[in-house]
Amino acid sequence: MNSARPVPEEAVMDKPHGVLDRHFQRAQVRRVDSARPFVWLRRGWADMRDNLAASLSYGLLFAAAGSFILGYATGLPHLFTAAISGFFLVGPVAAAGLYEISRRHDNGEPASFIDSLRGLSTHADHLLYFGAFLAFVLLGWERLSAILFASFYPEDASGLGSFFLDVFLTGASASFVVWYLVIGGAIAALVFALSAVSVPMLMDRDTDVVTAMVASARAVGINFGPMALWALIIVVLITIGFATMAGMILLLPLLGHASWHAYKDLVE
Structure with a gap:
């Protein structure tokens, strides 16, 4: 596996031009090889290992949030599925502190949990705007999820046990599963991009x-194969994290640090 940083390709670099570009210069994007996500994971693991206390502090916060989501939504399949899938949507902002730890680590700066919080405060405006966008998407997805339940799953959905039995064992709600995955997958793909x-x-x-x-959308479009693999890795690891809860303490910080290295590789 080649772990050298990708070399920018002229074909995917944007040259500033015109009045508009003087105000909004598009970032130059690199093309990476298909196995690059595994390099990001390896580098993310190194960041977590070198900043273990700060990283695990965020992991504990994620695990607490996950436990609250599961506890609150248990018995309400509509809220449960929307909340779990919504966790994927808000993850990029939730992991901002981990990006700050990796940024400081790369620059040789102190990278404690408190240091990362100070870094977040310096970018509060931008994070607030982006968080508001994700919150709007999350609320929209919750409403769509409610509509899908009402339209395609008219059975008694008062408990998770009966819901999962119907969906995964009896096959009685196949149309609900198809529409839920298609619409939810489309929203998730857009947010990921x-x-x-x-x-x-x-x-x-x-x-x-x-x-x-x-810049993010262009990076995903230019590197569709590697980014599709990266999205799959994120889904699998977060699913394992939710299934084990204790695993979330390690897996979510790992993904946060690895996402920082994805950015550093993809954007010039």
């Missing part, structure tokens, strides 16, 4: 939210 590298970019440089989102 716009957020894959945008929050680390906002933490790293003086730029605006729209420019960061455009």
